[in-house]
Amino acid sequence: MVYDALIGPFTEFEFMRRALAAVIALSLAGAPIGVFLMLRRMSLVGDAMAHAILPGAAVGFLLSGLNLFAMTAGGLIAGFAVAILAGVVARSTGLKEDASLATFYLASLALGVTIVSIKGTNIDLLHVLFGNILAMDDQTLLVVAFNATVTLLVLAVIYRPLVIESVDPLFLRTVSRAGGPAHLAFLALVVINLVNGFQALGTLLAVGLMILPAGIARFWSRDLTVMICIAVVAAAVSGYAGLVLSFQTRVPSGPAIILVATVFYIVSVLFGRVGGIVRQLFPGRHLEA
Amino acid sequence: MAAVHFHNVTLGYDRHPAVHHLNGEVAPGALVAVIGPNGAGKSTLLRGIVGILRPLDGSIHLGGLDSRDIAYLPQSADIDRSFPISVFDFVGTGLWRATGLFGGIGKAAREKILRTIASVGLNGFENRTIGTLSGGQRQRVLFARVLLQDARLIVLDEPFNAIDSKTTADLLALVKHWHSEGRTVLAALHDMEMVRTHFAETLVLARGPVAWGPTAEVLTPENLLVAMRMCEAFDDSAAACAADDARSRAA
Numbered sequence: 001m002v003y004d005a006l007i008g009p010f011t012e013f014e015f016m017r018r019a020l021a022a023v024i025a026l027s028l029a030g031a032p033i034g035v036f037l038m039l040r041r042m043s044l045v046g047d048a049m050a051h052a053i054l055p056g057a058a059v060g061f062l063l064s065g066l067n068l069f070a071m072t073a074g075g076l077i078a079g080f081a082v083a084i085l086a087g088v089v090a091r092s093t094g095l096k097e098d099a100s101l102a103t104f105y106l107a108s109l110a111l112g113v114t115i116v117s118i119k120g121t122n123i124d125l126l127h128v129l130f131g132n133i134l135a136m137d138d139q140t141l142l143v144v145a146f147n148a149t150v151t152l153l154v155l156a157v158i159y160r161p162l163v164i165e166s167v168d169p170l171f172l173r174t175v176s177r178a179g180g181p182a183h184l185a186f187l188a189l190v191v192i193n194l195v196n197g198f199q200a201l202g203t204l205l206a207v208g209l210m211i212l213p214a215g216i217a218r219f220w221s222r223d224l225t226v227m228i229c230i231a232v233v234a235a236a237v238s239g240y241a242g243l244v245l246s247f248q249t250r251v252p253s254g255p256a257i258i259l260v261a262t263v264f265y266i267v268s269v270l271f272g273r274v275g276g277i278v279r280q281l282f283p284g285r286h287l288e289a
Numbered sequence: 290m291a292a293v294h295f296h297n298v299t300l301g302y303d304r305h306p307a308v309h310h311l312n313g314e315v316a317p318g319a320l321v322a323v324i325g326p327n328g329a330g331k332s333t334l335l336r337g338i339v340g341i342l343r344p345l346d347g348s349i350h351l352g353g354l355d356s357r358d359i360a361y362l363p364q365s366a367d368i369d370r371s372f373p374i375s376v377f378d379f380v381g382t383g384l385w386r387a388t389g390l391f392g393g394i395g396k397a398a399r400e401k402i403l404r405t406i407a408s409v410g411l412n413g414f415e416n417r418t419i420g421t422l423s424g425g426q427r428q429r430v431l432f433a434r435v436l437l438q439d440a441r442l443i444v445l446d447e448p449f450n451a452i453d454s455k456t457t458a459d460l461l462a463l464v465k466h467w468h469s470e471g472r473t474v475l476a477a478l479h480d481m482e483m484v485r486t487h488f489a490e491t492l493v494l495a496r497g498p499v500a501w502g503p504t505a506e507v508l509t510p511e512n513l514l515v516a517m518r519m520c521e522a523f524d525d526s527a528a529a530c531a532a533d534d535a536r537s538r539a540a
Contacts, residue, residue, distance in 0.1 A: 039372055094303070160390060164382050167372040167419075171434075174339045174361040175385045222418050224373045 009247045016243060019133045019253065022144050022200055023239030026209055029148035030193045031231035032155060034210030035217060035224075036186065040166050043214075045101055046207045049187075050194045052082035052105040054112030054203050057195075062115055072143055072195050079191030082108050087184055131202035133253045134246070140199055147196045151189050158182040163224070201254040209235050212261040219272025234264055291352050292317040292442055292473040293338055298347035299530075300330070300337040306345060306530070307333035309497045315475065315490075317352065317441075320468040322488035322504065323477045325516050329494045331477035332364065335444050338475065346530075351442065357386045360440035362431050364447055370420045376430055377415040380406055383437030402437065409433045410459060425456040432460050443467055445476040449483070461487060484508060495519035 009016045037046045056078025060070035082104045090097040136144075155162075161182035164172045172179040197206030217230035242257030249256075270277050291314035300308040308330035315321055323331045336342040337349055339361040351359070360383075381394060381402050388394060394402075406415055409429040414422070419430060428448065435443060445464070449457045465487065467474050478484055484491055484504060491507045493499040495516040500507040 157390070160388075163372075163374065163378075164385075166369060167374050167379065168363070168368050168382075170336075170341055170363045170367050171361065171382065173341050174359060175356060175438075176390075178390055222373050223375070227373060 005248065006244060009244065015134050015136070016247065018136050018138070018141050019200075019243050020240060022133055022136055022141055023209075023243065023257065024236050025141075025145045025148040026193075026196055026200060027213070027232050027235030027239055029151035029155075030197060030210040031213045031217075031235040032228045033151065033186075033189055033193050034207075034212075034214035034235075035228050035231050036162060036166070037190065037210060038214040038218065039224075042098075043211050045098055046190055046194070046210060048098075048101050048105040049079060049083060049190055050198070050203050050207045051112075052101075052108040053079040053191065053194055053198060055108050055115055056081075056112075057198065057203070058112045058115035062118065069139065069143065072199070075195040075198055076191060078108060078112075079194060080188060083187035083191050084184060087187055091180065130204060130252060130254050131198060131200050131206070133200035133243070133257075136199065144196050144199060147192050151192055154185055154189055158185050162186055201257065205254050205258050208258040208261060209239065212258065212265050213238065216261070216265050216268045219268035219274055219276055222274055234261070238264060291315060291350075292319065292354070293475070294350040294352065296348045296350065298337065298349050299345045300333045300342055301345050302333075304345065305527075306496065308337065308494070309530075310347070311494075311498050313492075313498065313501055315473060317473055318468070318471045319473055319490055320464070320488055321473075321475045321490045321492060322484040323475060323492045323494055324479070324481070324484060324508075325494035325499070326519060329516065329519060330496050331494055332446050334494065335361070335446050335475065335477055338442075339444050354442055358441045360435040360438035360443045362435050362443075362445045362448055364450070365424065365427055365431070368419070368427075368431075370427070372420075373418050375416050375418055376406060376411060376422070377402060379419055379430060380433045380437060383434035386438060386440075405433045405437050406430075408436065409463075425452040428452050428456065428460065432463055436463070441472055443472055443474045445474070447477050447479065449478070449480065457483075481508065481513075 010020055034046070037043055053075040056074035056076065057071040058074070059078075060072070060074030064070035082101070086097060086101040086104045089095060090100040093100075158178075158181075161172060161176065161178040165179045165182060169179060193210060194206045197209055200206075201208060213231040213235035214227075216234045217227040220230050221227045238261035239257050242260040243253060245251060245260060246253040246256040251259075268276065271279070273279065293315040295311045295313050298308065298311050299306045307328075311334070323334060325331055333342060337344060338351070339359050340356060341361075381398075383405075384394065384398055384402070387398070403415065406412065409432050411426060411429050411433065414426065419427060422430065432448070435445075443464075448460060448464075452460075461483070464474055464476065476488070478488075485508055488504055490502065491504040492501045493507055493512050493516050496519060499516045499519075500509075500512045
C-alpha cells in the first residue's frame with residue numbers, strides 16, 4: 001500500500017521518473033542560488049526576473065510553437081538582457097538594483113503577455129504560466145540537467161567573491177575587481193535557474209523552488225554551508241512529495257510541489273531551531289554563557 | 290617617493306564635492322590622523338585612497354603600491370552583520386592576497402588565521418558568526434583581518450568608535466606596532482586626546498584642508514574652530530567650481 005503510493009508511480013511510469021530526475025536537478029542547482037538570493041535580500045528580485053524571461057520565451061513560442069528548446073533559448077536571452085541591463089544601470093547610476101529591475105521586468109512582462117496573446121490560446125498561456133513537469137521529454141530533461149551542472153560549476157568559481165561581496169562589499173572592492181563580474185555571473189545563474197524552473201513550474205512559480213527552500217533553511221542553521229545543504233534537501237523532498245501528491249490527487253504538479261514546500265516552510269517558521277516562533281515562545285532556561 | 294600623493298584631488302558624490310582641492314603627500318612609514326567634524330570628508334578621502342571612489346577631479350598616486358598592498362578597515366556599519374559567516378572565515382578573507390579567487394587555505398594558513406584571531410584576544414570565537422559579536426569584538430575581528438593582510442599602507446576609518454577603553458588600548462597598540470614596522474597608517478579619528486598623544490602627524494579636514502602637519506602645530510583651537518564652522522555645502526543649485534574655471538583659463 002505504502003509502496004504503491006510512494007514508490008509505485010516512479011517504478012511504473014517513465015514520465016514520473018523523468019519528472020523526479022528533473023526536480024532533483026532543479027533542487028541541486030536552484031536551492032543554493034535561492035540561499036544567496038535570500039541572504040543578499042534579493043528574494044523579490046528573483047521573482048521579478050521570473051517575469052522578465054516571459055517575452056523571450058514567448059518569442060520562442062511564436063517562432064516554433066510549444067517547443068521547449070526555442071522557449072528556453074528565448075527565455076535565457078531575455079533574462080540575461082534584463083539582468084545585465086538592470087545591473088549595469090544600477091552600478092553606473094547609483095539607482096538601487098531592485099528599482100532598476102522593477103522598470104525592466106515590468107516592460108518585459110508587458111511585452112511577453114502581448115506576444116503570447118498574438119498567437120497563443122488559453123491552454124498555451126496556462127503552460128507558460130504554470131509549466132508542466134510531467135510532460136518533460138528526454139531532450140528537455142537534458143537541458144535542465146545541463147543548466148544545473150553549469151550552475152554548480154559557475155557557483156563554485158564565484159563562491160568566494162560572492163560571499164565576500166555579500167558580507168563586506170567595500171573590502172572586496174579594495175582587494176579585487178571580482179565583485180562586479182561575480183555579481184553579474186550570479187544574476188546570470190538566477191536567470192538560468194529560472195528558465196530551468198520555468199520548464200517545470202512555469203513563470204509564476206519558477207522562483208518558488210529557489211526561495212522557499214532557502215527560507216526553510218534559514219530557520220534551521222546559522223552556517224552558510226549547512227544552510228545550502230538543508231535548502232537542497234528541502235527542495236528535493238518537496239519536489240518528490242509534490243509529484244506524489246500530484247499523481248495521487250490530480251492537482252497540477254507545479255502548484256503541488258510549491259504547496260508542499262510551503263507546508264515545510266510553515267513548519268519551519270513554527271518549530272525552526274533558529275528564530276522559530278515556538279522556540280521564541282518557549283526558549284527553555286537561559287544558559288551560563 | 291611618497292606613499293600617498295594627493296594632486297589637487299576632489300572627491301565626492303554626484304558632482305558634489307565632499308573633499309575639495311586637496312594637495313599634499315603622506316611619507317612612507319608615516320602615522321597620520323585625519324580629523325574633522327561629521328561630514329568633513331574623512332571617510333570619503335579614505336575611500337578615495339583605497340580606490341573605492343574615483344576622484345571627480347585631480348588624482349591620488351600611491352607610490353607604486355597596488356591594491357594588494359593596501360588594507361582598509363571600513364566603518365562597522367558597512368558590513369552586513371546578518372550574513373551567516375564565521376569569525377574564522379571572515380578573518381580568513383584577509384588572505385586574499387595569497388589565495389585570490391581559487392587558492393586553497395592549507396594547514397599553515399589555517400594556523401596563521403587562528404594565531405591572528407588569538408592575537409586580537411578572540412581565542413575561542415572562531416566559529417561564532419559575526420552577527421553574534423559585540424561592537425568591540427567586531428572591531429577586533431576587523432583588525433585581525435587587517436593584520437592578516439600584511440599590507441604596506443593601512444587605512445582605518447574611525448576604528449575606535451563606540452568601543453570601550455580596554456579594547457581601544459589593545460587596538461591602538463596594534464596601530465603603533467604597525468607604525469614601528471615601517472608601515473604607513475592613516476586613520477580617521479574623533480578623539481583629539483588620542484590624536485595629540487599618539488599620532489605625530491595630523492590632517493584637519495573640513496571639505497577642504499584646514500591644516501596639515503605635525504600634530505602639535507596643527508591641532509590648535511583656531512584650526513579646530515575653523516573646521517567646526519565648516520558648513521555642509523551640498524547645494525543642488527550650486528554653480529560649477531570657480532577654482533576649476535580659473536585653472537582651465539590659466540591652462
